[in-house]
Structures are given as structure tokens and as C-alpha cells.
Amino acid sequence: MTITKIKQIAKTNRYHVYVDEQWFGIFMDETLATHHLKTNQEIDEKDLREIKTENDRKLSFDMATSYMEKYVVSEKGIRDYLRKKSFDERTIKNTIEKLKEYGFVDDEKFAKNYFESLASSKGKRAIANKLRAKGVSNEIIENLLAEIDDDSQLEQAIALAKKFVKNREISLKTKQKCIAHLIYKGYDYSVAQKAAKSVIDMSYEGENNDWI
Numbered sequence: 001m002t003i004t005k006i007k008q009i010a011k012t013n014r015y016h017v018y019v020d021e022q023w024f025g026i027f028m029d030e031t032l033a034t035h036h037l038k039t040n041q042e043i044d045e046k047d048l049r050e051i052k053t054e055n056d057r058k059l060s061f062d063m064a065t066s067y068m069e070k071y072v073v074s075e076k077g078i079r080d081y082l083r084k085k086s087f088d089e090r091t092i093k094n095t096i097e098k099l100k101e102y103g104f105v106d107d108e109k110f111a112k113n114y115f116e117s118l119a120s121s122k123g124k125r126a127i128a129n130k131l132r133a134k135g136v137s138n139e140i141i142e143n144l145l146a147e148i149d150d151d152s153q154l155e156q157a158i159a160l161a162k163k164f165v166k167n168r169e170i171s172l173k174t175k176q177k178c179i180a181h182l183i184y185k186g187y188d189y190s191v192a193q194k195a196a197k198s199v200i201d202m203s204y205e206g207e208n209n210d211w212i
Contacts, residue, residue, distance in 0.1 A: 001019050001020060001042070001043055001044070001045050001048060002019065002020055002040065002041070002042055002043075003017060003018070003019055003037060003038065003039055003040065003041045003043060004018045004019065004020060004021050004039065004040070005017075005018040005021075005039060006018075006027075006032065006037070006038065006039050009026070013028060013029045013030070013062075014026050014027070014028060014029070014059070014062075015027050015028075015029065015032060017032075017037070019048070024048075024052070025052055025055075025056075026059060027052070027055050027059070028055055028058050028059055028062065030058065031051065031054070031055040031058065035051050037051070053091075056087060056088075056091050057091055057094055057095070060082055060085075060087050060091050060092065060094070060095040061095050061098055061099070063081075063082070063085060064078055064081070064082060064095050064099060064104075065099075065104065067081055068104060072110065072113060072114065072117075073110070073134075074107050074110050074111075074131075074134045074135050074136050075096060075105050075107055075135065076134060076135020076136075077134060077135070078095075078096065078099065078105060079092055079096065079135075082095060107135075107136050107137065107140055108140050108143075108144075110136070111131055111136050111140050111141065111144050112144060114127070114130070114131060114134075115127050115131075115144060115148075118130070119152075119156060120156060120159070121160070121185070122185050122186045123153065123156075123157065123182070123185050123186030123187030123188070123191065124145055124148050124153060124186065124187075125186040125187065125188060126185060126186020126187075127186060128141050128144075128145060128186075129186070131144075150191075153187065153188075153191055154191055154194055154195060157182050157185075157187045157191050157192060157194075157195035158195045158198050158199060160181075160182060160185060160195070161178050161181075161182060161195040161196050161198070161199040161200075162199050164177075164178050164181050164182075165178055165199055165200060170200055174200065175196050175197075175200045175201075178192075178195075178196040178199070178200065179192045179193055179196045180192075182195055182196065
């Protein structure tokens, strides 16, 4: 086999490597330097594939950490990203284990941070569903939900209810729509009802407070 071209990818530490005029893979500059790989070099296929296997482990870790600098993701998010980059399962497993060893992947921490980022706009039920979709385990989610203070959920729901009813006619219909809106946002019915009652009943003067 002959290495026919080595081309740097933008201004990164990664290079496209072509063998016998065909694209062979992406290699780290460290790998190229360590194994003295260069254009027009003749190399045994078995040796090159062994070098690529070693390189892919370093490349996978490098790409995963770069990705995590831009996005807050779960373990599943990293796995999905690396699969899209065509890494094999053995390489991905090795990368995940290394990321955990360094403390870069922690689904419990991810779940807490994710919840905090959405807490002002969504109820815990909606956030829990999003966490499940991101591959966070039910055990982690249930433990997180158990820590959520009901009073804080009600406060957040009241804040959203105030925004919803602003500039709307104060009526039973508006109250019902407000409850439905809060449920859609992921709040439990009881929380949605209390929030809507707190916001609307204090302004309503046409009937008693026992609407719903």
C-alpha cells in the first residue's frame, strides 16, 4: 500500500489520509509523527490498520472532548455522536470509559444541569421526558425528581401562568386554558390548577372561587 496524500483539515490537528488514491481515514498529527507517516510512503496493510486502530482511539477521545466543549450531553449523546462519525463500538466503549475516568461523562450531573436550565420554562414531568429521550436512566431521573421541591414548582408555574393570562380576559375559559397550558408545559394537574387559581381567582370578580 502507498500513502498517496495527507491533507490537513482546516487548522486542526487532524489530517485526511489517502492510500492508493482512496480515502483511508482521519489521522491525528501525533499519530503521523509517532509512526513517521508521509506522502509516497510504502507501508504494509496490516501495519497501517493497526496504526489506524490505535489512532482511532485517540481521535475518538479528542473529538468527544471537543464536542463536549460546545454541548452539554449525556453518555448516550456522546455515543450517538461517535456513531455518526463512524467509529466502531469497541472504540466508542473505550472512549466512554476514558471519559468517565476523567469525570467528563456523568449523567447525574448532566441531569441536574439540564433540569436547572429548563426549570423556569417547563415542569418536572416534561423535563423528565426529555432526559429519558437523551438516554438518562430512570433511576437517575427518579432520584432527581425526588429532590425537586414542590413549592418551587408551584412558584415557577405561577410565573408562567401570569405570562399566559397577561392581556387576556379574566374568565373561566381563560382559567381552563391556563391549566391546559401548564399541563402541556409538564406540570402536574394539581400544580397547574393551584397556579391558575392563584393568578386568576385573585382578579376574578364575577363568580365565587370554586370553579374547578
